[in-house]
Amino acid sequence: MLKDITLGQYFPGSSLVHKLDPRVKFILLFCFITALLMARHPLTYAGVLVYLVSAIAVSRVKPKALMKGLRPMLFIIIFTALLNMFYTPGEPLVSFWVFKISAEGIQRAVFMALRLLMLISATFMLTYTTSPIALSDALARLLSPLAKLRVPVHEFAMMMTIALRFIPTIIEETDKIMSAQKARGADFETGNLFRRAKALIPLLVPLFVSAFRRADDLAVAMECRCYRGGEGRTRLKQLHMTGKDTLTLLGSLLLLSGVTVLGRLGWFLP
Amino acid sequence: MLEARQITYIYGAGTPFEIKALDGADFSVSAGEFAGVIGHTGSGKSTLIQHLNGLLKPHGGQVLLEGRDIWDKGNKMRNVRFAVGLVFQYPEYQLFEETVEKDIAFGPKAMGLSEIEISERTAEAMELVGLDKSIAAKSPFDLSGGQKRRAAIAGVIAMRPKVLVLDEPTAGLDPSGRREIMSLLSAYRKQSGAAVVLVTHSMEDIARAADSLTVLSRSKTVARGSLNEVFHNRETLTQIGLDVPAVTRVLLRLRSLGLDVDTEAYTLEDAIESLSRLRAGNHPVAAETTSPPVGGTPPQEENKRGLTFNSPLGRGGRESDGVVSC
Ligand SMILES: Nc1ncnc2c1ncn2[C@@H]1O[C@H](COP(=O)(O)OP(=O)(O)OP(=O)(O)O)[C@@H](O)[C@H]1O
Ligand SMILES: [Mg+2]
Numbered sequence: 001m002l003k004d005i006t007l008g009q010y011f012p013g014s015s016l017v018h019k020l021d022p023r024v025k026f027i028l029l030f031c032f033i034t035a036l037l038m039a040r041h042p043l044t045y046a047g048v049l050v051y052l053v054s055a056i057a058v059s060r061v062k063p064k065a066l067m068k069g070l071r072p073m074l075f076i077i078i079f080t081a082l083l084n085m086f087y088t089p090g091e092p093l094v095s096f097w098v099f100k101i102s103a104e105g106i107q108r109a110v111f112m113a114l115r116l117l118m119l120i121s122a123t124f125m126l127t128y129t130t131s132p133i134a135l136s137d138a139l140a141r142l143l144s145p146l147a148k149l150r151v152p153v154h155e156f157a158m159m160m161t162i163a164l165r166f167i168p169t170i171i172e173e174t175d176k177i178m179s180a181q182k183a184r185g186a187d188f189e190t191g192n193l194f195r196r197a198k199a200l201i202p203l204l205v206p207l208f209v210s211a212f213r214r215a216d217d218l219a220v221a222m223e224c225r226c227y228r229g230g231e232g233r234t235r236l237k238q239l240h241m242t243g244k245d246t247l248t249l250l251g252s253l254l255l256l257s258g259v260t261v262l263g264r265l266g267w268f269l270p
Numbered sequence: 271m272l273e274a275r276q277i278t279y280i281y282g283a284g285t286p287f288e289i290k291a292l293d294g295a296d297f298s299v300s301a302g303e304f305a306g307v308i309g310h311t312g313s314g315k316s317t318l319i320q321h322l323n324g325l326l327k328p329h330g331g332q333v334l335l336e337g338r339d340i341w342d343k344g345n346k347m348r349n350v351r352f353a354v355g356l357v358f359q360y361p362e363y364q365l366f367e368e369t370v371e372k373d374i375a376f377g378p379k380a381m382g383l384s385e386i387e388i389s390e391r392t393a394e395a396m397e398l399v400g401l402d403k404s405i406a407a408k409s410p411f412d413l414s415g416g417q418k419r420r421a422a423i424a425g426v427i428a429m430r431p432k433v434l435v436l437d438e439p440t441a442g443l444d445p446s447g448r449r450e451i452m453s454l455l456s457a458y459r460k461q462s463g464a465a466v467v468l469v470t471h472s473m474e475d476i477a478r479a480a481d482s483l484t485v486l487s488r489s490k491t492v493a494r495g496s497l498n499e500v501f502h503n504r505e506t507l508t509q510i511g512l513d514v515p516a517v518t519r520v521l522l523r524l525r526s527l528g529l530d531v532d533t534e535a536y537t538l539e540d541a542i543e544s545l546s547r548l549r550a551g552n553h554p555v556a557a558e559t560t561s562p563p564v565g566g567t568p569p570q571e572e573n574k575r576g577l578t579f580n581s582p583l584g585r586g587g588r589e590s591d592g593v594v595s596c
Pocket of ligand 1 (some may be wrong): 314317
């Protein structure tokens with residue numbers, strides 16, 4: 001059941017999207033979100049939607065997997081859409097009690113829902129097609145100029161890599177300890193909030209103990225391999241921008257800025 | 271008593287990471303029986319036994335406890351958990367209470383027993399696993415590895431399950447620790463009359479303690495039955511890279527050399543007895559044993575070790591490990 005958490009989950013594959021330089025993917029996600037937030041005109045919405053859908057199609061990420069990731073967010077999306085629907089001023093089409101629904105309201109609600117859906121899907125696309133290690137690597141490289149300002153970029157990246165690396169391990173461990181305690185009659189599922197919180201003790205204590213043990217082991221292992229911080233550290237897997245990466249980057253930037261600018265212009269025209 | 275029929279289980283069903291851990295595996299244990307489960311790493315042993323107390327729900331097949339499907343509606347799963355006690359691999363990592371005593375009492379407490387009954391069972395379980403009363407008030411984290419393991423086993427024994435299932439309880443222990451665990455299991459079975467299911471990699475442990483044996487390979491049950499039934503079918507075992515116990519290999523070798531020995535001996539003691547019976551009776555080609563056989567195979571090594579060092583039914587033989595294949 002814990003395995004169902006798709007937080008930052010990675011689905012390996014060999015599509016163009018998977019093989020893209022993770023830095024490029026980061027930049028594209030950033031540009032995509034910018035374009036999305038700047039969108040006013042239906043044309044821009046259509047443009048970014050087509051862009052996202054084709055990216056999903058190329059990546060061969062199953063829509064089902066995407067849906068699974070979206071499900072927990074569905075409540076927020078619907079809630080936001082409803083708020084927008086009822087609170088957008090305009091000529092009411094239907095009205096009952098204190099609620100008034102206007103054409104503008106419906107349009108706002110649809111766009112708002114679409115915007116959130118696309119925002120979340122695009123983020124998931126990044127984490128679904130990029131391994132956690134590649135992600136933190138890319139982030140470290142993109143942020144490396146900050147090191148000049150004494151921002152501990154390397155330490156930050158290392159912490160993130162380790163955290164990401166150990167999420168599955170700890171989930172597995174949680175599963176295991178939970179099973180072991182269930183075998184002894186522990187009950188994690190029933191009772192009021194207080195009882196449930198108390199029921200977590202047999203799970204949390206062993207989990208913390210083992211997390212500390214693991215951290216200790218890892219520190220020793222790192223020291224044994226002469227880890228001494230980021231200075232002068234080289235990488236096993238260098239990130240290289242290939243022709244495909246550059247092409248995708250330029251093409252996407254052109255497309256996204258194109259629809260944004262066109263949409264903006266369209267907004268000022270009647 | 272407890273039976274698993276045609277269990278199929280898939281980890282990560284519906285994701286790209288599907289792993290079929292079990293594919294129609296069978297298992298059964300009758301009341302009071304000592305059943306062994308053996309198989310290579312990744313063959314699905316741990317997965318199978320987690321079905322026995324309903325921790326995993328099979329994607330196919332059923333688990334019957336006293337003739338009743340444990341997944342039937344109206345069946346209280348917690349009662350199944352109390353009837354089938356499961357000790358996980360490395361159970362010491364599940365200890366959490368302030369004192370050893372409290373930790374062992376966790377199971378009985380969950381069963382809703384009275385204070386008196388709980389402390390009685392705790393004391394009994396501690397004695398059974400050989401933990402001294404003086405450590406009852408100690409923190410479980412201050413115990414040695416072997417003591418922790420025994421405390422964890424006591425935590426399950428204290429629930430007095432009708433079937434005690436253990437996943438490699440001797441993993442990572444030294445020979446004397448292993449021996450202690452194995453003898454406490456036999457003692458527990460004798461005292462309580464409960465059935466014991468032991469998952470292990472050691473053919474010797476099985477030979478010494480078990481009545482029946484289930485062999486798993488690649489998610490399937492490939493052999494099942496009494497020790498005699500399984501060991502008679504040596505080809506099945508060797509095909510999947512296992513073999514009969516080392517002493518039995520020696521006896522089989524002796525027989526192939528023309529000595530009329532009883533090859534249904536699986537422990538050192540039985541083998542010695544079988545050989546001494548031979549000495550008492552007729553000894554047709556006794557000279558064969560001392561003449562070096564062609565090739566000088568490993569069984570011959572075992573043979574020497576067994577016969578020269580262990581005549582007074584010693585402990586040495588128990589340390590030999592059955593997984594060595596030749
Ligand atoms: N929680 C899990 N999630 C995904 N796959 C798993 C999980 N547990 C086990 N598996 C897989 O299922 C298969 C069977 O594993 P299992 O633990 O049952 O083997 P085993 O016979 O107990 O091995 P071992 O002797 O090493 O303990 C293996 O291929 C393993 O990788
Ligand atoms: Mg196992």
